[in-house]
Amino acid sequence: MLSTIQAKIVTAIVLVLVVGVSAATVISIRTQRTNLLEAQQQELANNSNTLNISVRNVMLAGEAPVAVSLLQDLSEAPGFDALEIYRRDGSIAFSDFSTMEEVNRNLGGEAFPETPRRTGTPDAIVPVETVAFEEAVTFNTPRIVEDLEAQQLEYYFPILNYSECRQCHGTDHFVRGVAYYDVSLDSVFDRIGNARNTLLILYIAMTAAIALALVTLMQQIVIVPIRSIGRVVGRVGEGDLDVQADVAGSSEFRTLSQKINAMIGGLKERNRLEVQNSVIEARDEENRKYLDNIAEGLLLIDRDHRISEQYSRYVEELFATTEIAGRSFVDFIYPDTAQPGGEADARHDLARFLTMVFENTATEMEMIMSINPLAEQRLTVGDGGEQREIVVDTHFQRIFADDGTVERVMVIFEDLTDIVRTRAQLESERQRYKSDIEHIATLLKTGPEAYQEFSRDVRRTIELVEQTIEGSAAGESRNTVLRELHSLKGTARYLEFYPVAELAHAAEDAISDGGDVAAIVERLREEMENLDTINERFRSFAAVIAPEDTARAALSDFLEHIERMSREIAAELEKGVVVQIDNELTELSVLSRLKNPIIHLVRNAIDHGIEDEYERLAAGKSNPATITLAFSESETVYVVSIGDDGRGIDFDAVRRTAVERGVLAADRTYTRAQLVKTLFAPSFSTRGGATEISGRGVGLDVVQEEIRSLGGKISLRTRAGEGTRFTLTVPKGGQS
Numbered sequence: 001m002l003s004t005i006q007a008k009i010v011t012a013i014v015l016v017l018v019v020g021v022s023a024a025t026v027i028s029i030r031t032q033r034t035n036l037l038e039a040q041q042q043e044l045a046n047n048s049n050t051l052n053i054s055v056r057n058v059m060l061a062g063e064a065p066v067a068v069s070l071l072q073d074l075s076e077a078p079g080f081d082a083l084e085i086y087r088r089d090g091s092i093a094f095s096d097f098s099t100m101e102e103v104n105r106n107l108g109g110e111a112f113p114e115t116p117r118r119t120g121t122p123d124a125i126v127p128v129e130t131v132a133f134e135e136a137v138t139f140n141t142p143r144i145v146e147d148l149e150a151q152q153l154e155y156y157f158p159i160l161n162y163s164e165c166r167q168c169h170g171t172d173h174f175v176r177g178v179a180y181y182d183v184s185l186d187s188v189f190d191r192i193g194n195a196r197n198t199l200l201i202l203y204i205a206m207t208a209a210i211a212l213a214l215v216t217l218m219q220q221i222v223i224v225p226i227r228s229i230g231r232v233v234g235r236v237g238e239g240d241l242d243v244q245a246d247v248a249g250s251s252e253f254r255t256l257s258q259k260i261n262a263m264i265g266g267l268k269e270r271n272r273l274e275v276q277n278s279v280i281e282a283r284d285e286e287n288r289k290y291l292d293n294i295a296e297g298l299l300l301i302d303r304d305h306r307i308s309e310q311y312s313r314y315v316e317e318l319f320a321t322t323e324i325a326g327r328s329f330v331d332f333i334y335p336d337t338a339q340p341g342g343e344a345d346a347r348h349d350l351a352r353f354l355t356m357v358f359e360n361t362a363t364e365m366e367m368i369m370s371i372n373p374l375a376e377q378r379l380t381v382g383d384g385g386e387q388r389e390i391v392v393d394t395h396f397q398r399i400f401a402d403d404g405t406v407e408r409v410m411v412i413f414e415d416l417t418d419i420v421r422t423r424a425q426l427e428s429e430r431q432r433y434k435s436d437i438e439h440i441a442t443l444l445k446t447g448p449e450a451y452q453e454f455s456r457d458v459r460r461t462i463e464l465v466e467q468t469i470e471g472s473a474a475g476e477s478r479n480t481v482l483r484e485l486h487s488l489k490g491t492a493r494y495l496e497f498y499p500v501a502e503l504a505h506a507a508e509d510a511i512s513d514g515g516d517v518a519a520i521v522e523r524l525r526e527e528m529e530n531l532d533t534i535n536e537r538f539r540s541f542a543a544v545i546a547p548e549d550t551a552r553a554a555l556s557d558f559l560e561h562i563e564r565m566s567r568e569i570a571a572e573l574e575k576g577v578v579v580q581i582d583n584e585l586t587e588l589s590v591l592s593r594l595k596n597p598i599i600h601l602v603r604n605a606i607d608h609g610i611e612d613e614y615e616r617l618a619a620g621k622s623n624p625a626t627i628t629l630a631f632s633e634s635e636t637v638y639v640v641s642i643g644d645d646g647r648g649i650d651f652d653a654v655r656r657t658a659v660e661r662g663v664l665a666a667d668r669t670y671t672r673a674q675l676v677k678t679l680f681a682p683s684f685s686t687r688g689g690a691t692e693i694s695g696r697g698v699g700l701d702v703v704q705e706e707i708r709s710l711g712g713k714i715s716l717r718t719r720a721g722e723g724t725r726f727t728l729t730v731p732k733g734g735q736s
Helices: 002-060 064-075 098-107 129-137 164-168 188-236 252-275 279-294 315-318 329-333 342-359 366-369 417-446 446-472 476-496 500-515 519-543 549-570 591-609 615-617 653-662 674-680 700-708
Strands: 080-087 143-149 154-162 173-184 296-301 307-311 377-382 388-400 406-415 577-583 625-633 637-644 713-719 725-731
Touching: 002 173, 002 188, 064 577, 098 164, 129 143, 129 154, 129 173, 188 252, 188 296, 296 315, 296 329, 315 388, 329 342, 342 366, 342 653, 366 388, 377 500, 388 417, 388 591, 446 500, 446 519, 476 549, 476 591, 476 700, 500 519, 549 577, 549 591, 549 625, 591 625, 591 700, 591 725, 625 700, 653 674, 700 725
Parallel strands: 577 625
Antiparallel strands: 080 173, 143 154, 154 173, 296 307, 296 406, 377 388, 388 406, 625 637, 637 725, 713 725
């Protein structure tokens, strides 16, 4: 193929040179022929003037024979096929005595005697019926008739009736006659032929020399680099990624070789990534195939920011319109000029950007492109009801004029709509995959029994929320639903089902703020169906690894979850917390009923009780803070205490909050015991706003209600600046 290219280039060079040389030869020969003919004509004009003057002077002296002799001599000169002087009526001059007789009559006598006439010339009039003769007589202008095929030239030069001649010839006519020349151009064409041959030989030699030089340069500049790059590409095609292209100099081929080297490096990197992750690489390969075939839109805009006639057809397909040329580029991108808000700002930003591209030539384009307002931009395209949204990545390239100003700007659109959609789908699938893996790990750690209990609690809560939405739960209040959701949120975080915890928190917000509770509940139901599917798939694995001593393992797993949950909540609140566990129990029969109360109290301790590091530093406390869980038993009861070394309960703040929220009267004095009772009131919280951790006032009342249902009691000890401890006492006969 390279030989074919080389042959085509050589042929093109030779053809161009042949055409050029041929054209130069033809032009040169024609120019020389024109110059020689003009010189011949000028020479005839000079001869005619000389003849005219000579005849006039001879005739004024009355020497007609001299004039006759002069004409005879001139007619015999080389190059003249014929030379003659005609009278106005077309007869040959000096052939008879008619002119002399007319002159004598004009002078009133025989002033001039008869002298010899031209020999061999008949006395009769020889008519000349040519257009050139008539024009020379009529218009007093020399006329030339060329016959280049016969290599002949005829010249008609008028002889004037000067003032010196009019006393003899009268004043009837201004032109007395015409001098006629019939000249052979053989010598002229011989000179032209010699010049043509000389020029042809010269130009052929020059053509051969130039062709040889161009072919040699082409060989060194083009063919050799192409062969070198071709060998490298061939080896890359065979799988050799260690080869490098090396083209000397600073030509475009060197730039191409550098890009090929970069491509080879990219291929090596891609192979490395394929080894690491075949699944991701398979998706990337699909994306690359798409990108290799993606169409691009191209158009030009002038200094007035108007689109020229030159744009690719793909622009019409991409923007779903044929009204492109002549439009303002800003109006083309944002056609809805009446739309307020963001589009007006976008139009202004785009106009400023275009002005910067055209005017700020001192600034590098790469820097200007860093503020490109159309980089991966979402646009609405189409007319009327056919509108659709696309995502385009737009590149701008300056086109400079000779004076260094930006004459036009090339705009290239790359349609990223499908890529962005695919990217979002891949990210969604990746997040779902990650979430499923986390759910699987959580299910394996939680165990089938705990998950089944959690699943029943979630579905009971969903049913309760739906009944409340439909208004069919006659005995259930808003606070009851919030308590259930808050309890579910704590359990989900404890079990590390974070999506469920987030949805429970969102449902709380929706109930409190009047949002779309039904949509959130539906999402919660879908999440649980997904968890059920995963649980069914991996239930056998969970059963295999479940320990024989389930009660002991349940307590141990619960304590591990508590520690992990505490670390996560503390990190979320940017607090330092260490959990210390003092456990004297081997099993806790009522653990399933105590889980939620313990989780609530630990979460409240971290959120409400523990100060941030700066507050602890100001109070002279160590960091991290400490939360203590103690588990003990007697013959009849279990005792669980949850304590912290935080700020303690500020009962003045409790009273102020309770008064502000209408729980307590402002004009009464309350004991500490009454304020402690207020802490356990439904919907009471000292927090100003709800978070995913606490703050909605549905925590301590849930704890108290659960402990009472077990026949137990809850006690509280607190001291300002030293901490708080809750103690749960539950009889051993309680239901597990």
